[in-house]
Amino acid sequence: MRAAAVAALVAVTIGVAVNEVAGASNYLATCYYGTWAVYRPGDGKFDVEDFDPMLCTHGIYGFAGLDEATHKIKSLDPWNDLYDNYGKGAYMRFTDLKKRNPELKTLLGIGGWNEGSTKYSEMAASASFRQTFIASVVDFLKTYNFDGLDLDWEYPAERGGKTIDKEDYVQLIKEIKEAFKPEGFLLTAAVGPGKTTIDDSYKLTEMAKYLDIFNVMAYDYHGSWETYTGHVSPPYMSPLDITNEMETFNVNFTVNYYLDGGVPKEKMAMGIPLYGHGFTLNDPAVHGLYAPANQPQPACPYTRQAGICGFNEICTMLNEGGWTTVRDPDQQAVYSYKDRIWVGYDDLESVKIKTDYIKSLGLAGSMVWSVETDDFRGLCGFGTKNPLMTAIWTNLNGDIPTPVPHTTTPRPTGPTASPEPTMSPTEICKKAGLNPNPVKKCSPIFYDCVQNGDHWIVTMEVCAAGTVFDGSLDTCVWISQSDECD
Structure with a gap:
């Protein structure tokens, strides 16, 4: 249900909005869905009906895009997204998940890494282009029964953007929020984890006036673009980070930098990855953090991208045996290695560490990227489907609600x-x-x-x-x- 009263509550405090949005839940559990997973092979294929709406307070459909010529929102995969021309209608099937959980809020994500930054920079720089874009978004959300928009511009003033993007971004979200108020739509944004990006891209205190939730992407701190091993999402800093001038590359730094920069804790959903980054070690005998690794881990069978594997793929590999698993005592991050393969990821204990951290700081809740890489078929012996998402929900909110x-x-x-x-x-x-x-x-x-x-x-x-x-x-x-x- 969308109403002006709900919008007003959201504008005042997310603490109140959580109860309005998520029923008995105390904390947000925001869940991104990467819809391209519908094209993955075998047990990796994930369609809308595999999304468990009982484990999320907010579901974000990723992604729509921006038409560079018209400056309007558009579908990036019309055959999957729409019913038009005998398509699969995933937009409306996704928003229909609210029939199974009436407390769920479904949002449409726009942008993502592959969309880049340049065309968003051009749109945000022009008052007329912004109004064209915003009008198209309002119509789009109404047409497909979404409850709001998640703005995933990666990133203002970077990747082909302009320095003025930092100011234009604030003006854009201000105008979006004004247009959303009569509809009761939510406005959230995915924001980057790195200090440089935060400094270059965001005026945090101004953004906090208009955004309902900051979805902080507290992951991708390390990956196969580097020449040494590193964890995808370390909770804390290691002395080795200091040696390698990586003191800011951890969740604790990112969260506190946003808080110190003016983001209210009640508006922050902290990201937790349901995937890992992997490497091929130069020397199998050297396998700790910052071990030399010039090549990525070979591609896994579902995600099919060298250097990245979903948790559903990682837990399957670990079940094959022969792996050594280490939890670094300083970072409190887990990694596993076997022969020359090294992968850092989050497991059930990592989830406990991070959800306890969320509660200790009084943050709004969690966010995951992304649901289709949890063990959603329950094949790894955890006794449940979606073990990581289940642990996040129960650690934050207790019992899982019963579906209608x-x-x-x-x-x-x-x-x-x-x-x-x-x-x-x-x-x-x-x-x-x-x-x-x-x-x-x-x-x-x-x-x-x-x-x-x-x-x-x-x-x-x-x-x-x-x-x-x-x-x-x-x-x-x-x-x-x-x-x-x-």
């Missing part, structure tokens, strides 16, 4: 709807739209069938935990509510 029965939203009608089928049914697709599992009744699996020319496009969907798809009702219901379950 899931109701599937029919495909929209009108000019973007699929035509009625003129072709013969198949074993799976008896009709256009939703079809039950043909192999087994009382199943959580169902299929969305769309006619495309002379063939069906079939998407397998899965109901929420504890519910099944009822073919007679054309929706997901509790098992006890389905006549198909005996």
